[in-house]
Amino acid sequence: MYLEEIETLDRPSLSRLQSARLTDLVARLKATENPFWLEKLSGVGSADSIEDLPSMPYTEKDEFRTTYPYGMLAVPMDDVVRIHASSGTSGKPTIVAYTRQDVALFAQVNARALSAVGATSRDVVHVAYGYGLFTGGLGLHYGVEELGASAVPASGGNPRFQVGLMMDAGATGLAATPSFALILAECADEMGLKGSLSLRWGIHGAEPWSEGLRDKLERSWGGLYDACDIYGLSEVIGPGVGVECKENKGGIHVFEDHFYPEIVDPETGQPVPDSALGELVITTLTKQAQPVIRYRTRDITRFIEGDCPCGRTSRRIGRIQGRADDMLIIRGINVYPRTIETVLMEDEALGPNYAIIVDRRKALPELEARVEVADDSLIGSAPDISSRLVSRLRETVRLRIEVNVGPAGSVPRTEVGKAKRVFERTDERDPLSA
Numbered sequence: 001m002y003l004e005e006i007e008t009l010d011r012p013s014l015s016r017l018q019s020a021r022l023t024d025l026v027a028r029l030k031a032t033e034n035p036f037w038l039e040k041l042s043g044v045g046s047a048d049s050i051e052d053l054p055s056m057p058y059t060e061k062d063e064f065r066t067t068y069p070y071g072m073l074a075v076p077m078d079d080v081v082r083i084h085a086s087s088g089t090s091g092k093p094t095i096v097a098y099t100r101q102d103v104a105l106f107a108q109v110n111a112r113a114l115s116a117v118g119a120t121s122r123d124v125v126h127v128a129y130g131y132g133l134f135t136g137g138l139g140l141h142y143g144v145e146e147l148g149a150s151a152v153p154a155s156g157g158n159p160r161f162q163v164g165l166m167m168d169a170g171a172t173g174l175a176a177t178p179s180f181a182l183i184l185a186e187c188a189d190e191m192g193l194k195g196s197l198s199l200r201w202g203i204h205g206a207e208p209w210s211e212g213l214r215d216k217l218e219r220s221w222g223g224l225y226d227a228c229d230i231y232g233l234s235e236v237i238g239p240g241v242g243v244e245c246k247e248n249k250g251g252i253h254v255f256e257d258h259f260y261p262e263i264v265d266p267e268t269g270q271p272v273p274d275s276a277l278g279e280l281v282i283t284t285l286t287k288q289a290q291p292v293i294r295y296r297t298r299d300i301t302r303f304i305e306g307d308c309p310c311g312r313t314s315r316r317i318g319r320i321q322g323r324a325d326d327m328l329i330i331r332g333i334n335v336y337p338r339t340i341e342t343v344l345m346e347d348e349a350l351g352p353n354y355a356i357i358v359d360r361r362k363a364l365p366e367l368e369a370r371v372e373v374a375d376d377s378l379i380g381s382a383p384d385i386s387s388r389l390v391s392r393l394r395e396t397v398r399l400r401i402e403v404n405v406g407p408a409g410s411v412p413r414t415e416v417g418k419a420k421r422v423f424e425r426t427d428e429r430d431p432l433s434a
């Protein structure tokens, strides 16, 4: 463990640490001359305990937009040493700023995350998250260096070149989105190199993925590979808000000494009962440049109760089910794309790539899933595969979803950035061939 003393702290001591940090955070924000924070905290007292947090106001994504670019800064610009921006889907990106201490924290939490998935200073880590404004590349990169391992800053794209580099540089760890890790595995297979690589583990996040996808990913790297989930978001810090440990792979440990998690009902904003699904809300207890109080992440998850065999005492959250704003409403039924993925990936006959098409050509939208066989020898069974998936999807999602099974490699891959899985269809053109 990278910071054993903190990561195994008993709960009462952790709670005292969180309380002291919250008191300090509120005092720091009240001492700024920033009208945004003065107004937000106008009805808040000195915050003596972490238990005071649920009575404080939320921070919303929209506030990053309305205060763009620097309206939420809690330090003078002189103290800012780095800027990142979130991958906004529309309009202006969200700018996030870091002081030198924030950059050190960013490196520390990523070193902790890497250590939890099994990395040590002896690893050569191939970092295939995008470098640049996106927090993934630099976040993991600094974490690798903090741990004392060797970082290979490959960034996204050009998978054949990357596989060659992994081979030559002797990569033992892979930091990449789950979808890009699969592309690399496919490529390594095509190049006849899969068995020759020495990969032991992968740290995968930035997009939703399922247990079935983990299984396929671990198998496609030859079975000795631990694929763990890393979670984070730019508005909070970037990657390294939490991670799964390799011992359990049963929930994401949130680095709660820095990022305090709550789960609330996305409609009412009220806390949900233990282990119920809801929206994750995070307070950054120690960040300096751009802290957030009760940030509504829009990510849907639940708390996981019970101790973890790895010995970490921090609370765990389940895999992110999707974003409140990604939820599709089809004929009155709420569907998260990840629920469809879960059903598809359980089927052994399918490869790991899929696309969901929301067909809006008629008055009532319809869903189609485009999938591919794991191996072209199975293509003759496409009609059977399709009909069993239609009935499984009907049982799980309560909708008829058309399933089209194509040959291996027929679903488009995303080589740079986050995988695009959901496509809208509004006219005769096939959105996948656009």
Ligand code: DLL
Binding pocket: 086, 087, 129, 134, 135, 136, 204, 205, 206, 207, 208, 209, 229, 230, 231, 232, 233, 234, 235, 238, 239, 240, 297, 299, 319, 320, 322, 323
């Ligand atoms: O995606 C930070 C990151 C980089 C995380 C590398 C992990 C690895 P943003 O671009 O701001 O930051 O996007 C944040 O991505 O609110 C989630 O909806 C989604 N997301 C991030 N990690 C996961 C994950 C980075 N492990 C948004 N599972 C978040 C599911 C994830 N969704």
